Amino acid sequence: MVSPDFPVFSSPEDVAVLRADLAAARFTFDAVVALVGEDAMDALVREQPAAARWAVAQARAAGTDGPAVTAGSDAGLAVLVEVFVLGGVVEAAELAAAMPGVGVEGLMRLGLVEPAPGGGVRAAVDLRPHAADDGLDLWVASDVGAHHREGVLRKDHVLGIGQASLTLAANTVRREVDTALDVGVGCGIQTFHLLRHAKHVTATDLSERALAFTRFNALLNHEQLGIDPADMDARLTLLQGSLLEPVAGQQFDLVVSNPPFVITPRTAGETEEDRFTYRDGGLPGDQLVETLWRGLGDVLAPGGTAQMLANWEIPSGAHWAERLNEWTPEDLEAWVIQRDVESPADYAQMWLRDASEDRDPAAAQRRFGEYLEDFASRDVEGVGFGYVWLRRPEPGRAHGVGRVFEEILREVDSPLGPWLEREITAADALVGVDVASVRAVVADDVTVESYGKQLDPHPQMLILRQGSGLRRTHALTTEQAGLVSACDGDVPVGALAAAVVELTSGGAADQDGAVQESATHQESAATQESTAQQVSGLVDFAAVLLRQGLLVLE
Template sequence: MTDPAMPAIFGTAPKTTTLDAPRSDLPELLTALADDLRNVGYTVDGVAGLLGESAHAALARDQLIPALIATEPADSAGDPATDGAKAALAVVVRLWLLAVPQTEDDVDAALPRIRTSGLVELGLVEKNDGGAVAAKVDLRPYGWECDSGADNSGSGGAELWVSSDLAAHQQPGVLRHDHVLGIGQASTTLVQTTIRRHSKRALDLGTGCGIQTFHLLHHSEHVTATDISERALAFTRFNLMLNAEALRLDPADLESRVSLRLGSLLEPVAGETFDLVVSNPPFVITPRSAGEHSSDQFTYRDGGLPGDDIVANLVRTLPDVLAPGGTAQMLGNWEIPAGSRWSERPASWLAGSGTEAWFIQREQVSPELYAETWLQDASEGRDRKLYRAAYAAYLEDFASRNVDAIGFGMIWLRRPESPRPGDAPARFEEITYPIEQPIGPHLAAAVERADWLDAHELSEAHLVVAEDVTEERHQRPGAEHPGVILLRQGAGLRRTNLLSTELAGFVSACDGELSVRQLIGALAALLGGGDDFDDDAFRAGLLSDVGNLVRDGFLLPAA
């Protein structure tokens, strides 16, 4: 069903086509749906309470059986009011989260304002051959308490409902190629990674079902959301209109806060600049074949370029749409050729750009594991012949470029306030262990510390040890001195730093009283004096090590 309001989304009328997406041009029905979902308790907490901890955790892993068992109609009679409320919520959960068809009478009783007829008109359900009500989309509760770290952004919590296509575990067969992805691990990772500060103009590049836009609206005056898929933009518009009240949007004047634009990558925003860009782009490295068309690709994950070119192109071009001082945060894959360090290829994308960058690699996998992950993602393993051919194509594609492994991680970019000569600072870290979430506030603090180091003379600073830092000392039994001294962070990126004797002594004396220069001088006097002691090298090396501890958040400027 084509949404009559769709041309307003894109600025120009789309081609005559059946988008097969929920309608967003029926405000009365959207209001009725929101009221019904709220009244039946279809919230994150409501669903968790209905299912119980174990079944809810299993559902988060796309395992439906425990939730199916938990929502089966009770045989024994209990409190009619309580049992009736639970039964109504169970109908909604089974309909949309578990994709189990429900009777029309049960749906009408659970959602009395919109009823089955309204859901059909919105394109959310359909009647199957047996007359039961079957979900056409996934419609699930989503919420957050707050976006920590936002600066005067009004970013309080929100309870929303988010529609997307039914996922692989909710339907048979291979996913459709224009599949609109729901809320997944990658999208929530980007949500948790994004630094939340007030911005006048933000860009959600490749919005999908709109999850990044929902968060951006809580600390940005205006958000532009783009996608190459008309269906994705239709889902996003539906989600915005359904949640207009929670997102503080005027349904009659959506453009005052949100602009939805159709197009590839940065084409829809050419010539514009933004304070913040976030993107979960279609970064999956997929074998390309001769004569391939875009309709042969999974638009939510395949950028249509060979190898990791889509991520490389974005790293090179995103600074063009950043205002001075503006930042971009995205997720991505990068290929690691045999015999090279993982950081070499990402570093080559930055050469001569003048863009500040920070890459954090969170995972590294073999070509075989990479192929298995993404073939399973689209349920391509359900067709044995297709799976064999596709798996072989992945391995051949990686081998053609001598790729030994594939990295996944987070990327932060910043356009400097003013151009600087030479290459801008770039940092490459591999952090594969669990970190604190959301990590965005800690990344923001790290950026602030780096800026502080650039603006201050470290030797004259007075430092203290951060509150979350602890020290570990390890030594052989009977040894006079420890052989290993470690500093550990209990928060944020949870780094561990191996200390030299002099650096351990410096940290132990950081109480804010003496300056860095004074402490280094005292340690030089205590540990030096020998004929082979190089005082200048000692002081310079220790000052550099202290700078690294400040940059990583082990040491902080005294208040």
């Protein structure tokens, strides 16, 4: 049975009027940013509302001194932001003036607002606008955040659009597909992005409340999403269940997931009602991520890809990627980027704050100890966070990604999806190509940085730096620097590599400064082999740069 405190469709008429009121009020992402400022909006995503509250208070104060609150006015917009985004309390008359069509009674019928203790009305849900880089503009409802209410979050909390949701949406490689799957749908934000380029989307979640929020949001935004309210199943199927269980036996072209990956200490006798289901899958350690990771191969169609965010434990003395490689099904390609590593103590404190469990000092201290004991029981020295991309190769097509596990802790571009797609496409295009025979040039955003002592003409270090995308860097050897600087598109890479090796391994100056030339005609077999290895190494390095986009084919 679904809890009564979730948005409901009391009638199609109420929903139609709600849509009209939200549009008339200019309740859009751009309008809210203009009202509160970009910095305040960025802080809101991090659940830091102070700056936005100040800006809204100024706008509302101006409204009391100037024109009355009306639909479409700045003062009216400020009322909506105060209620639905900031969780504040307003007078019923103010809200009714800002949304005259649906009115306060209609908002209550929809489950969106409720009487506030002490008078006035407040939001029963978080309802905020969302804008994507592809032009998608939505209104998305979820549970109110930690800064809206005192005390600990409810255990069946439905998370809104947070930084993790935005990161996954920005990372996803967008391509036209027939079928897509969203595992752990939450409020539905990944599903709504998928509907832009997938003919049909299936979304699963263990939480019935999450599915109810997703259904509400899908129907509220049916025009933008191309959904027929009378036949939603034609494009969107919502299924209740854990992870991949509801879709057993099915395959999809694209799978995305922001799963409940938070590592949480288990306690004796705990039940589902004891867990924060939006972040905690109920399994010890990182077993939930492992279970999903291992199972993705079963639901990927040939050529299908999966992308998700995840946490993983790093045992003491082990390489962070060792276990992840073991989790990856043998017939899948994998590209995993570790973006952050937290100590057990820092990890525990972060997630205690997330659910406001730190508001009770005694309980927080006890829970903190449980986290540390739990990690110590598995000899965990760190917790990694990162991006996961998997692909099932399609017979008859080239697939060049293979297995890549890399750590990138620096800032990267967003949206990252187009850059990931470029590297994947480049890797596939290089399959079967003799890199030694191709001509390449340095990409426009790539620079070479030189580091050395003051007044010393000889640099001690050369750094090749990518200015966009994953913003990779490479510390260059003298030979590698020579190869990169020579890549002007006129000469094949192999010939350039051979010339660089010949120049750098040629004669050396004697004590009088005279150059002694190498007697190449008497070169030993060992020397010839060494030279060939150096040339091959430079060609391999060029192949890496081509895949990563620092070099491009001419």
